Amino acid sequence: MQARAIVFPVVAALVVLTAAAAxxxxxxxxxxxxxxxxxxxxxxxxxxxxxxxGGPPGAxxxxxLDGAVLPKVYPGNVIxxxxxxxxxxxxxxxxxxxxxxxxxxxxxVTFHMWQASxxxxxxx
Numbered sequence: 283m284q285a286r287a288i289v290f291p292v293v294a295a296l297v298v299l300t301a302a303a304a305x306x307x308x309x310x311x312x313x314x315x316x317x318x319x320x321x322x323x324x325x326x327x328x329x330x331x332x333x334x335x336g337g338p339p340g341a342x343x344x345x346x347l348d349g350a351v352l353p354k355v356y357p358g359n360v361i362x363x364x365x366x367x368x369x370x371x372x373x374x375x376x377x378x379x380x381x382x383x384x385x386x387x388x389x390x391v392t393f394h395m396w397q398a399s400x401x402x403x404x405x406x
Contacts, residue, residue: 308337308385310377315393322396326366332359332375337385346374368397 314331315321321328332343342355345363348371352363355378375388 308335308341308377310334310343310375310386311388312373312375312391315373315391317391318393320394320396323366324397326364326368326395326397328363328366328393328395330361330363330373330375332361332388334359334377334386337377338379340380341377341385342380344376344378346376348372351376366395368395370394 377386
């Protein structure tokens, strides 16, 4: 009977530790834009699509664009950005918990923003 009294707390502790480890095992990746993709938008609009797994409830996403962390924390997997200048950019997504602790980061993705130029009007 004493063996049972010792075994149950140990099993309960293992279940709690396993659940905590599973919650902390987080992954995030950028699905769109794909690496080296050209985005055509005169307004500089970009839709970022993410895939994430794991992490504690309430974890949010921060985007890093050209080495600068964007100020907003995004809760979802689809993020719409505006005002991105023409040219090549590097984008990375970082998954962070409610306290701002970094849980996971995506592989950086390079994309190119194409915008029409007034210097080269369309030919007729």
